[in-house]
Amino acid sequence: xxxxxxxxxxxxxxxxxxxxxxxxxxxxxxxxxxxxxxxxxxxxxxxxxxxxxxxxxxxxxxxxxxxxxxxxxxxxxxxxxxxxxxxxxxxxxxxxxxxxxxxxxxxxxxxxxxxxxxxxxxxxxxxxxxxxxxxxxxxxxxxxxxxxxxxxxxxxxxxxxxxxxxxxxxxxxxxxxxxxxxxxxxxxxxxxxxxxxxxxxxxxxxxxxxxxxxxxxxxxxxxxxxxxxxxxxxxxxxxxxxxxxxxxxxxxxxxxxxxxxxxxxxxxxxxxxxxxxxxxxxxxxxxxxxxxxxxxxxxxxxxxxxxxxxxxxxxxxxxxxxxxxxxxxxxxxxxxxxxxxxxxxxxxxxxxxxxxxxxxxxxxxxxxxxxxxxxxxxxxxxxxxxxxxxxxxxxxxxxxxxxxxxxxxxxxxxxxxxxxxxxxxxxxxxxxxxxxxxxxxxxxxxxxxxxxxxxxxxxxxxxxxxxxxxxxxxxxxxxxxxxxxxxxxxxxxxxxxxxxxxxxxxxxxxxxxxxxxxxxxxxxxxxxxxxxxxxxxxxxx
Amino acid sequence: xxxxxxxxxxxxxxxxxxxxxxxxxxxxxxxxxxxxxxxxxxxxxxxxxxxxxxxxxxxxxxxxxxxxxxxxxxxxxxxxxxxxxxxxxxxxxxxxxxxxxxxxxxxxxxxxxxxxxxxxxxxxxxxxxxxxxxxxxxxxxxxxxxxxxxxxxxxxxxxxxxxxxxxxxxxxxxxxxxxxxxxxxxxxxxxxxxxxxxxxxxxxxxxxxxxxxxxxxxxxxxxxxxxxxxxxxxxxxxxxxxxxxxxxxxxxxxxxxxxxxxxxxxxxxxxxxxxxxxxxxxxxxxxxxxxxxxxxxxxxxxxxxxxxxxxxxxxxxxxxxxxxxxxxxxxxxxxxxxxxxx
Numbered sequence: 001x002x003x004x005x006x007x008x009x010x011x012x013x014x015x016x017x018x019x020x021x022x023x024x025x026x027x028x029x030x031x032x033x034x035x036x037x038x039x040x041x042x043x044x045x046x047x048x049x050x051x052x053x054x055x056x057x058x059x060x061x062x063x064x065x066x067x068x069x070x071x072x073x074x075x076x077x078x079x080x081x082x083x084x085x086x087x088x089x090x091x092x093x094x095x096x097x098x099x100x101x102x103x104x105x106x107x108x109x110x111x112x113x114x115x116x117x118x119x120x121x122x123x124x125x126x127x128x129x130x131x132x133x134x135x136x137x138x139x140x141x142x143x144x145x146x147x148x149x150x151x152x153x154x155x156x157x158x159x160x161x162x163x164x165x166x167x168x169x170x171x172x173x174x175x176x177x178x179x180x181x182x183x184x185x186x187x188x189x190x191x192x193x194x195x196x197x198x199x200x201x202x203x204x205x206x207x208x209x210x211x212x213x214x215x216x217x218x219x220x221x222x223x224x225x226x227x228x229x230x231x232x233x234x235x236x237x238x239x240x241x242x243x244x245x246x247x248x249x250x251x252x253x254x255x256x257x258x259x260x261x262x263x264x265x266x267x268x269x270x271x272x273x274x275x276x277x278x279x280x281x282x283x284x285x286x287x288x289x290x291x292x293x294x295x296x297x298x299x300x301x302x303x304x305x306x307x308x309x310x311x312x313x314x315x316x317x318x319x320x321x322x323x324x325x326x327x328x329x330x331x332x333x334x335x336x337x338x339x340x341x342x343x344x345x346x347x348x349x350x351x352x353x354x355x356x357x358x359x360x361x362x363x364x365x366x367x368x369x370x371x372x373x374x375x376x377x378x379x380x381x382x383x384x385x386x387x388x389x390x391x392x393x394x395x396x397x398x399x400x401x402x403x404x405x406x407x408x409x410x411x412x413x414x415x416x417x418x419x420x421x422x423x424x425x426x427x428x429x430x431x432x433x434x435x436x437x438x439x440x441x442x443x444x445x446x447x448x449x450x451x452x453x454x455x456x457x458x459x460x461x462x463x464x465x466x467x468x469x470x471x472x473x474x475x476x477x478x479x480x481x482x483x484x485x486x487x488x489x490x491x492x493x494x495x496x497x498x499x500x501x502x503x504x505x506x507x508x509x510x511x512x513x514x515x516x517x518x519x520x521x522x523x524x525x526x527x528x529x530x531x532x533x534x535x536x537x538x539x540x541x
Numbered sequence: 542x543x544x545x546x547x548x549x550x551x552x553x554x555x556x557x558x559x560x561x562x563x564x565x566x567x568x569x570x571x572x573x574x575x576x577x578x579x580x581x582x583x584x585x586x587x588x589x590x591x592x593x594x595x596x597x598x599x600x601x602x603x604x605x606x607x608x609x610x611x612x613x614x615x616x617x618x619x620x621x622x623x624x625x626x627x628x629x630x631x632x633x634x635x636x637x638x639x640x641x642x643x644x645x646x647x648x649x650x651x652x653x654x655x656x657x658x659x660x661x662x663x664x665x666x667x668x669x670x671x672x673x674x675x676x677x678x679x680x681x682x683x684x685x686x687x688x689x690x691x692x693x694x695x696x697x698x699x700x701x702x703x704x705x706x707x708x709x710x711x712x713x714x715x716x717x718x719x720x721x722x723x724x725x726x727x728x729x730x731x732x733x734x735x736x737x738x739x740x741x742x743x744x745x746x747x748x749x750x751x752x753x754x755x756x757x758x759x760x761x762x763x764x765x766x767x768x769x770x771x772x773x774x775x776x777x778x779x780x781x782x783x784x785x786x787x788x789x790x791x792x793x794x795x796x797x798x799x800x801x802x803x804x805x806x807x808x809x810x811x812x813x814x815x816x817x818x819x820x821x822x823x824x825x826x827x828x829x830x831x832x833x834x835x836x837x838x839x840x841x842x843x844x845x846x847x848x849x850x851x852x853x854x855x856x857x858x859x860x861x862x863x864x865x866x867x868x869x870x871x872x873x874x875x876x877x878x879x880x881x882x883x
Contacts, residue, residue, distance in 0.1 A: 065749050138746045144720060145703040145748055150662075234721025240704060241719060275602070280615040305706060306717045307724035311646070312639055319631040326627040327620070333592045334619065340602035340610050354593055362582045365631070369578045369638035371571040371645045375560055375713035378706060378744040442560045444710025446744040449752035451875065456740075533609065 024108035025513055026093050029115050031409060033090025034402075036119055037083050043126070044078035045473060047071045052433075052469035055462045058454040068450035069136035070154070074125065076139035077158065080258070081165045082122050084394050088261035089114075089172050091401050092200040094409065096176065098504035099194045101185025101522065103514045106178040110171050117168040125161035128154030138448060140251070141221070143232030143243040148225040159222045166215040169257075173204035173211075180204075185503070187522030191285070194502045194525060195278060198285050199264030202292040206253045206260075209296070214250030217243065241308045248299035256295040258390055259357075260288060262397025263328060266350045269400050270332055271526075272498050273347035274339030280331040281525060287324035287331075294321040304373045311370050318368035325361050329354070344498070345419030349400035352427055356392025360385060363438065378448075381441025387434045399423075399479075406486070407493030411509045414490065418482040426475035432468025436461040501526035561711050564739060564760070566729040567645045568713035574641040575713075578634055585630070645714070648727050652693040656686065660698070660705035660718040660743065663750040663801065664829055664872045669770060679770070679777045682829045682847040683871050684756035689766035691732030698724045701827075708744035709758055715744050735762040750801055753875035792817040796832060796878075798850070798870065799824040807879045813863035823850035830870045832856055834880060837865060847871060 015028070023029060050071040054063055063071070093111065097104055105111045128134030135158035137146040146155055180201050184193070193201075221243065223229035230236040232243040271278045278284060298321055300314040332354055341347065363385045367373045376382065399422075407413045445458045452458055496505040505528045507516050520531040559579070563572045653672035658665060665684040668677045674695075681687075688694045698707055698718040708715035716726050743754035761769060792812040796819055797804040810817055823830045831847040831854075845856040861882045870876035 065752060069746075069749065069751075136749075142704055142746070145746065150703055150748055234719075238721075240721060274600070274610075276610055277612055277614050279613065280620055283615065283620045305715050306719060307726075308719070308722065311642060315638060315642075316635050319635045322631050323624060323627045327624055329589055330619075330623040331615075333589065333596060334613075334616075336593070336596035336600060338610055338613065339596075339600050340606045341597065341600050342602050351593070351597060355590055358586060358589055358593075362586050365634070366575075366578050366582050369574055369634060370642045371638060371713075372575050372578060374645065374715060375568075375571055375575070375710075377715060378708070439558060442558065444561065444708070446708065446742060448746040449742075451752040 022112075024104075024112050026097050026105045026108065026111060027409070027511065027513075027515075029111050030090050030092075030094025032115050033086050033093055033118070036115075036122070037087035037090060040078045040082040040122055041087075042476070044075050044083055045476070047075035047078070049469055049473060051075060052466040054450055055452075056466035057463070058452050058456070058459050060451050063450070065450045066133065066136070069448070070129070070134040072448060073135050073138050073158075074128070077125055077135070077162070078122070079390070080139060080254070081162060082118060082125075084258045084390060084398070085165075085169065085254070086118055087398055088203070088258065088394070089169070091196075091265065091398075091405070092176060092203075092261060093172075095405065095504060096197055096200050097179060097183070098408075098507070098511065098515060099197050099502045100180065100183065100188050101503050101516060101519050102179060102183035103516070105175050106183055107175050111175055114168045114172040114175065117164045121161040121164035121168070124157050124164070128157045131157070134158070140244075140247060142247075143221065143224070143238075143240050144234065146221060146225075146243075147233045149233075149235075156222065156225060159218050159225075163215055163218050163222075166211045166218070169207045169211050170215075173207035176200055176204040177208070185519055185522060187527075191282065192522060192525045192527075194264075195267035195281070195284055195288075196261070196264035196502075198288055199260040199267070202288050203257050203260045206257050206292055206295060210250040210253040210257075213246055217246035217250075220246075241303070241306055244303050244306065245300070248302045249296075252299040252302065253292075253295045255389065256291055258394050259397075260291065262353065262394040262401075263288070265397045265401040265404070266332065266353050268502065269346045269350040269404050270335045272404075272500055273342045273344060273350070274336050275342070275499075276335060276339040277501075277526060277529075278331070279334035279337075280327075283327055284331055287327040290324035291321060294324070301368060301373070304370050305377045315368055315370045319365065322361065322365050322368075329358060329361075344403075345414070345416055345423060346400045346404035346498070348420060348423045349396050349403060352423065353393055353396040353400060356388055356396060356430070360388030360390075360392050363388060376441055378446055379441035380437040380445045380447055383447050384434050384437035384441060387430075387437075391430060391434070399426075404498070405504075407497045408504055408509050408511070410487065410490075411493055412486050412490030413493040413497055414486050415482050418478045418485075422475050422478040422482070425478070426472055429468050429471025429473075429475055432471055433465045434468070436464050436468075440465075496528065499529075499532065501529040503527055506531070560713050563713050564711045564730055564734045564737070565714070566731065568711070568728075569731075570641050570645055571713040574638055577637055581630060581634060646726070648695070648725055649693070650695065652695050652727065654689060654692050655695045655697070656688065657697045657699055658686065658707055658718065659701065660707070660747075660754075661701035661827070662703065662748050663743075663754045665743075665754065665756040666829065669773070679774045681773070682849075685759060686756060687759045687761060687766065687769060688730060689763040690730040690735035690760040692763055692766075693727050693729045695725065695727050703747050704745050705743045705747045705754065706745035707741065709739050709741035711739045712741075717745055730760045732762075734760050735765075736760065750873065750875060753801075753873055755874050791815075793855075794819045795822070796820070796868075797822040797824055798830045798876065801825065801828070801873055801876060803868075803870075803876055803878050805878060807881065808868065810861075810880065810882045813882050814860050816860050817858050819845070819856045819858060820853065821845065821856055822853040823848060825850040829872050830876070831872070832868050833871045834858065834861075835867050835869065842866070844871060 054068055131153055133152050134154040137151050220231040224231050230238045232238045234240050267278055297317040300309040301318045303309045367376050403414055403419055440458055440461050493509050495509050506520050520527045524530055563569045655670035655674045657668040667681045667686045669679045671678055700718040700720040705718040706715050707718055716724050737760050739758045741756045792810055794808050819832055821832050828850050829847050831845040833844040834842050836842050843858055863883050866880040868878050868880050
């Protein structure tokens with residue numbers, strides 16, 4: 001399937017299956033990342049529907065608790081570890097070398113290895129379903145529930161899978177950092193790099209600093225489970241809270257790992273479709289770095305109710321991180337001002353990102369107030385919050401990127417009408433699913449329960465959320481159809497269909513294996529814009 | 542100003558966009574803080590989203606737009622403004638939440654009402670402690686906590702296995718029950734709420750039947766509470782009555798609990814209007830079960846003693862009219878079956 005579906009018809013040489021399996025070309029690896037991530041997205045989405053179907057009515061109708069707990073655990077694990085993080089790494093892989101005018105990533109073979117660990121990890125995690133039950137302790141796998149006494153072999157498979165993904169991320173981050181520092185084209189100074197590259201740079205730093213901590217924790221948990229370690233099990237002298245500290249020391253920065261590159265995509269799309277430069281480029285760079293730095297000091301806001309956290313510090317830092325995020329929000333909005341907005345599909349998704357991520361940021365700030373978090377923690381409020389950040393934010397950003405760069409990757413432009421239909425259906429479905437969850441959480445519905453009483457008063461909103469979930473699923477049909485028909489007979493895109501600003505638009509679509517025949521002069525963060533219009537005022541200065 | 546009106550009407554419009562009315566003194570403060578931060582949040586949302594929507598509506602590209610728009614790269618004054626204003630907002634939010642935290646989370650240790658909630662997969666029990674907290678006066682195996690309204694209750698939390706969380710939505714509060722660590726908090730139910738029962742449940746995923754780990758909190762007036770506690774202590778110190786044995790000719794039913802399920806989903810008793818017995822075997826080691834019987838209206842007509850496995854009891858069931866009843870375990874609401882009497 002990969003061979004035919006991914007071949008850009010007529011515009012470039014045909015690649016065989018062997019090419020795809022052995023490639024070290026960052027562009028093909030990027031596409032492999034995207035395809036693998038979308039496969040995981042669809043499996044994770046089906047698991048989400050399993051959860052929603054069971055919750056549509058009170059009582060247990062279709063599945064038992066055992067299946068339910070596996071479904072939400074694997075749903076979250078796939079979506080986080082094998083969809084959002086890798087798909088953004090995939091965009092980074094494809095786009096970063098092009099945007100800095102490099103012929104490839106710094107370490108092409110390591111790049112291929114980073115990718116191939118991911119399908120393997122996915123298979124490991126999913127194998128749990130046929131070996132007596134997949135992991136069922138939540139994607140957070142809190143000890144001691146994740147210890148051998150309370151959970152089966154699916155948990156071991158999960159641990160090994162996540163270790164593989166972590167290793168893949170660490171290798172990828174080193175690759176990105178070296179590529180960005182060492183392989184920029186002449187003239188491409190740090191402050192002329194596209195914001196997308198900046199976000200990948202900061203993200204890679206976060207990955208490099210945080211992921212080894214999680215990997216260590218996972219290995220400790222594995223030792224606990226299989227070789228009689230006593231790290232996290234209080235019954236044998238371990239400390240259950242230690243796991244949470246280690247886990248969130250990675251997993252909170254991971255939220256920024258999952259959001260920053262999406263912010264990068266949006267920061268590429270908004271200027272192009274407003275026909276203006278990004279407002280406040282340097283402020284944006286500093287805000288990105290600020291989010292990255294502060295992101296390491298807020299992990300324990302996931303643990304306010306454990307009674308084992310110094311609350312004022314983590315509350316204060318959590319409030320603070322709203323500031324650089326707010327700066328970005330205002331800069332994006334200011335980019336739109338006095339522009340000439342072209343409402344193509346990528347802009348719609350970018351605007352979806354702005355408005356939905358805004359909600360995700362604000363309802364997060366509400367729960368930074370510790371007493372409020374005492375009420376809302378581990379309820380559906382948190383489920384609403386995290387989906388507004390990771391779906392309303394990251395996933396809308398991902399689709400902005402798909403529609404924006406598809407013509408570069410495959411030489412054909414996705415159908416605009418189908419794209420807009422998908423956006424509208426997805427936007428409505430997303431809000432139908434997740435907005436009611438705020439109210440469910442306020443009313444006291446805990447997350448991760450398969451069953452609730454008909455007297456609890458949660459039935460109507462749950463049914464609404466289930467209808468919303470199927471609406472989101474329905475929005476994937478026009479998308480898949482769009483990809484299918486565009487691959488077969490889409491409108492040829494040309495090198496620069498959107499009048500882009502950055503270097504990827506200065507080469508053919510798809511680009512040749514070595515990326516560029518010649519590069520335009522780089523004298524600002526918008527070299528292609530400068531070449532098209534003549535240098536207008538020397539960039540942001 | 543317009544934004545303020547819009548935000549307030551937005552909040553009023555969805556009247557339920559807030560937590561339930563709190564029943565504790567501490568919860569009231571959280572309730573107030575929630576609306577304080579929520580109104581700020583709603584204002585921010587309305588302002589920022591309003592700016593975005595305005596830009597989207599106003600600056601659509603027109604066919605006459607052949608020239609590029611002004612290429613504005615930024616404005617340092619604006620950057621400072623939109624850094625400083627959010628900083629002030631979040632510092633104000635922090636200060637208010639810090640103050641509220643100090644009173645919500647305060648443990649004065651001066652009360653003599655001390656209760657310990659003990660959580661285990663998948664059940665709650667409650668131990669009533671002496672004023673110094675050293676001695677267990679009485680242990681309630683049913684997941685029902687009884688407390689005096691108007692008095693401060695010192696609740697400590699103990700887990701026998703994994704992490705659970707003690708959560709009562711109407712308290713606007715939860716606290717994790719962590720193995721190897723004894724968390725405590727204090728709460729005071731409003732005296733006006735004496736006589737009420739509040740539902741609670743485990744809020745931290747604790748395994749297979751996490752969803753069925755329910756409990757209730759019953760608030761009594763202090764006088765009723767003292768009488769209730771004294772009676773419970775007397776009852777607990779009595780030697781257990783001799784187990785009734787099945788009388789000749791009396792119907793005896795068998796029922797077993799294992800892995801948090803009853804072995805039979807339905808029981809049949811051909812003994813309308815005659816007493817009968819249920820021989821109940823609890824095969825879950827360390828886990829408490831019982832059998833309670835409810836009629837079609839949900840009224841409890843019999844509640845057997847709750848006891849730890851592995852053990853058994855013979856429950857004498859009073860005479861029941863012909864009809865359909867449900868039997869449940871009082872500790873595990875998900876364990877149910879149907880009893881038909883004819």
